[in-house]
Amino acid sequence: MLFKLFYLFTKIGLFTIGGGYAVIPLIEKEIVSRDWLSQDEFYELLAITESLPGVFATNIAALVGFKIAGIKGGIIAALGTIIAPFFIILIIAAFFSKFQENLYVSKAFKALRPVVVALIAAPCYNAIKANKMTLKSLIIPMLALFLMWGLNVSPIWIVVAGCIGGVAYNEIKQKTNYFNK
Incomplete structure (x- = not known):
């Protein structure tokens, strides 16, 4: 399994142009089609990766590798995403x-x-389609987009x-469920 993880993420790192978000459709296709993770599990890891500092492709690879094969899997998958681009950048x-x-x-x-824009847009579309998102569920992302572009609010905030x-939200939801029992 470790060799498969290393090979897969090296291949993805080697043939991905555009960096971070461009790897999402490739990783999703490879991981979900092999039944290593369900699509829901992949999207959960993707959400976690969004909140982590560092290189996106390496973070998602490490989380996927960890979920599949533990700590060794996370390290091996992360190394797979790093090695090929490292040598390509040296040559360039x-x-x-x-x-x-x-x-x-x-x-x-x-x-x-x-x-690259299409590679970034594809997983967004797939996530919307898979989660049957409605206009109501797009309010917060659209508000965030407006705050960043329209009012120049830092993405950090x-x-x-x-x-x-x-x-x-989770605290309120837990308290509400506690009292409704």
Whole structure:
């Protein structure tokens, strides 16, 4: 299992262009299709990963690996996401100064931008579809988006407010359930 985790996350790290969020559909497809995790379990880990500091792809790999094979699985999966990109960046850094002004290289990087946006949008759409989200459930994300873009509120404050709101909501829900028994 450890070798399978390492191979899978190395392959994902090797062929993912666009970084963090672009790996979500690849990891989801590979993990859920192998029945290593259910789609709900994957989305729970994805939600946890969103609140962790650090590199998104490595964090999600570590959590998935941990869920599947314990601490060793988490370490092996995280290493898988790190090794391939590390060597690719070393190679690019060695030759980039020679090619950075090349018209074709510049156009290739610009052409990849919409692909990365699509790779980020796909898991958002799948999460909405899987959870049968309604307009009511989109109010908080839309409010957060408005606060960040419209009023220039720092995303840090949005995350802090979300954490406080989530804790308060769960406390109220538990007390309400306690009294309704």
